[in-house]
Each structure stands twice: as structure tokens, then as C-alpha cells.
Amino acid sequence: MSAEEPWTVGRLLKWTTDYLQQQQADSPRLDAELLLAQALGCKRIELYTRFDEVVAEEPRGKFRQLVKQRAAGMPVAYLLGRREFYSRDFRVTPDVLIPRPETEHLVIAALDRLRETAKTETARICDVGAGSGCIAITLAKDLPKLQVTAIDISAAALQVAQQNAEEHGVAEQIKFVKSDLLTALPENAVFDLIVSNPPYIGLVEKPSLPKDVLQYEPHVALFSGEDGLDAIRELVRQAPSHLKPGGWLLIEFGPVVAEAAVAIVTASDQFEAPTVEKDLAKLPRVLIARRKAT
Ligand SMILES: C[S@@+](CC[C@H](N)C(=O)[O-])C[C@H]1O[C@@H](n2cnc3c(N)ncnc32)[C@H](O)[C@@H]1O
Known part of the structure; x- marks a missing residue:
């Protein structure tokens, strides 16, 4: 990720969606949003009000790791440690x-x-x-x-x-x-x-x-x-x-x-x-x- 422009929430999402698409992920935009929300410790929906916010180095590093694992094929549910079933949230591990x-x-x-x-x-x-x-x-x-x-x-x-x-x-x-x-x-x-x-x-x-x-x-x-x-x-x-x-x-x-x-x-x-x-x-x-x- 280059440093010429600041890495805002919006820019990170766009870059990652394109990247995961190239890696043949089924739902690249959704995956990018879920992983960024996880790295920022917020709800996915909150990303939409934080589009222009510059993401600090620490959550960006966390996000980079998650994206790397996702690109290697690790299911998002294991990366988040959670999955919804019957409208309830469940802990999942490998x-x-x-x-x-x-x-x-x-x-x-x-x-x-x-x-x-x-x-x-x-x-x-x-x-x-x-x-x-x-x-x-x-x-x-x-x-x-x-x-x-x-x-x-x-x-x-x-x-x-x-x-x-x-x-x-x-x-x-x-x-x-x-x-x-x-x-x-x-x-x-x-x-x-x-x-x-x-x-x-x-x-x-x-x-x-x-x-x-x-x-x-x-x-x-x-x-x-x-x-x-x-x-x-x-x-x-x-x-x-x-x-x-x-x-x-x-x-x-x-x-x-x-x-x-x-x-x-x-x-x-x-x-x-x-x-x-x-x-x-x-x-x-x-x-x-x-x-x-x-
Ligand atoms: C298809 S998963 C279903 C897990 C969960 N019930 C679900 O629906 O998401 C099958 C489960 O059966 C367990 N299992 C496999 N062989 C078994 C056996 N002989 N006796 C008991 N459990 C078994 C596995 O460890 C696994 O957790």
C-alpha cells in the first residue's frame, strides 16, 4: 500500500475489494468491510459514517494481516471468530x-x-x-x-x-x-x-x-x-x-x-x-x- 495519499476507510475498502477480487474471493466488498470493521473494533455499518477517516497505523497493520489470510483462502468466519446462525451470533474456531x-x-x-x-x-x-x-x-x-x-x-x-x-x-x-x-x-x-x-x-x-x-x-x-x-x-x-x-x-x-x-x-x-x-x-x-x- 503506497503512502502518497492518506489511507482512509474509503480508500482501504476500495483497494482491498479490488485485491480480493483478483484473488477470486466470492464476496470481496463484504469481506473487506467485515475485516476492516474487525480491525477497527467497530460495527460494519459504522464504516459508512467514517469513510473519510484516516486509519491509524496499528489497526491498518491488523487489517493487512487479516486481508493476507483471507487472500490465502481462510474463511472470513474463522478470521472474525463469529458467524450468524438463525439470527444469533455464534463463536466459531477452526x-x-x-x-x-x-x-x-x-x-x-x-x-x-x-x-x-x-x-x-x-x-x-x-x-x-x-x-x-x-x-x-x-x-x-x-x-x-x-x-x-x-x-x-x-x-x-x-x-x-x-x-x-x-x-x-x-x-x-x-x-x-x-x-x-x-x-x-x-x-x-x-x-x-x-x-x-x-x-x-x-x-x-x-x-x-x-x-x-x-x-x-x-x-x-x-x-x-x-x-x-x-x-x-x-x-x-x-x-x-x-x-x-x-x-x-x-x-x-x-x-x-x-x-x-x-x-x-x-x-x-x-x-x-x-x-x-x-x-x-x-x-x-x-x-x-x-x-x-x-
Ligand atoms: C457437519 S458438522 C455439524 C456441526 C453443527 N451441528 C452444525 O450444524 O453446524 C458434524 C459434526 O459431527 C461431529 N462428528 C463427526 N463424527 C462424529 C461421531 N462419530 N460421533 C459424534 N460426532 C461426530 C464433528 O466433530 C462435527 O462437529
Whole structure:
């Protein structure tokens, strides 16, 4: 960055937007604004009233570092340490998957089934593969009587989820358990609903994944065997003994594994015929299965 003109907020944004565009960033202007707001310790919206302000050397150095990392492919959410999900703000680190908007469909499907139960009695649910805790915490916030068990195989992810639960004031409602799917639960742990956004990408798909996902997001959160179905297969096998009769199993998945995942549930004699909900792009996104009543 040359020194002939002062580096104002406006000039830094323009320069950085052009630079990130050359580096093929998807949303260069938004990224530049978010990173400059982070370096200045202000809200993004405040940049618009500070356009002509000259940025001091210290925040400029901080900004330069952030832009360098972004240009190398580091996702903005990890650089900020935050991501919005279901209109709430969550802490994220490279130990957890960055929450995706598609997962809000899974939350809505769970809320639809829980609302009546949770109003009148204490419903119990289990979130398998909690990651940042975005699903467990959103459900606990919306249903204050809900009791949640949040499972993850990653101790580092559970720490992030615990911090998020504290920040959102729902730590009392959520028990965090390190477990490989449901295996560490006591036999008598029985839920009204099990919700999961498990890893569902096949190792065969690895070469076609975007570079920033592959390079920066935890592989334990992404991949599940050659065909992407290991976790779903095992969850469908384990879930019935931890679900009440008539209880729900809700799983997020993607279009590549959708047909095979539906076939797995259909082949189980423990569930009624499953249904599938689509996301805004009309892609199959949520698998809904109900444990048979008897
Ligand atoms: C796709 S991420 C979902 C994270 C979060 N629920 C979300 O929707 O953003 C999958 C999560 O499952 C966890 N996981 C992977 N294999 C697991 C297993 N066998 N048992 C429990 N958790 C597992 C990963 O550590 C990761 O946090």
C-alpha cells in the first residue's frame, strides 16, 4: 500500500475489494468491510459514517494481516471468530464447522415437531455432532423447557459449543457429552427427538470440494467414509433404542447422498416411511423419520 495519499476507510475498502477480487474471493466488498470493521473494533455499518477517516497505523497493520489470510483462502468466519446462525451470533474456531444457512431448515423441522410437546412438558432431545452448538442452542433458546444432550466426538468442538451455550444463557439446559454417535449414552437415555447434521461427504468427493472448505474446515465434520454414509448408516441403526415410540429422527444431508440415505431408513423395520424436506435451492436437505409407535 503506497503512502502518497492518506489511507482512509474509503480508500482501504476500495483497494482491498479490488485485491480480493483478483484473488477470486466470492464476496470481496463484504469481506473487506467485515475485516476492516474487525480491525477497527467497530460495527460494519459504522464504516459508512467514517469513510473519510484516516486509519491509524496499528489497526491498518491488523487489517493487512487479516486481508493476507483471507487472500490465502481462510474463511472470513474463522478470521472474525463469529458467524450468524438463525439470527444469533455464534463463536466459531477452526475446530468447528462454520454453521451453514441450510442447517436452519433442520432447526425449523425440529421446532415444528417439538413446539407442542415442549410447551406442556419437558421434552428431551439429543443433537448428534453438535459442532459449534448452533442447533442445540437455537432449539434451547426457542424452547426454554427443552432438555438437550449435545454430543460430539471432538472435545475441542464441545468446548466451543459450551462457550456458545454460556454466551446465549442456555448452559443449564444443555448437557455436553463426548461420544462416538450415541455409544457413550446410558442404555436408558431416551429422547423425544434426535437431531443431527452429521458429516455426509464421501471421500470420493474430496477432489471437487472448494479449496477453502477442504483446507480450513475440520475433516471430521465433513467426511464420513468413501460414500459419505457411514455416520448416517450407524445413526439410523443406533437411534431406535434411544427414541421413545413415535419419537423423531431428523438428519441433515445433501443431494449426493439423499437417495441412499432414504433407502437406509426405509430398509430399517424400526421407522415409518421417511419424508424429505427441500432447502431454498430445492435440493433435498432434511430427512425425517418417525420411530414406529410399537
Ligand atoms: C457437519 S458438522 C455439524 C456441526 C453443527 N451441528 C452444525 O450444524 O453446524 C458434524 C459434526 O459431527 C461431529 N462428528 C463427526 N463424527 C462424529 C461421531 N462419530 N460421533 C459424534 N460426532 C461426530 C464433528 O466433530 C462435527 O462437529
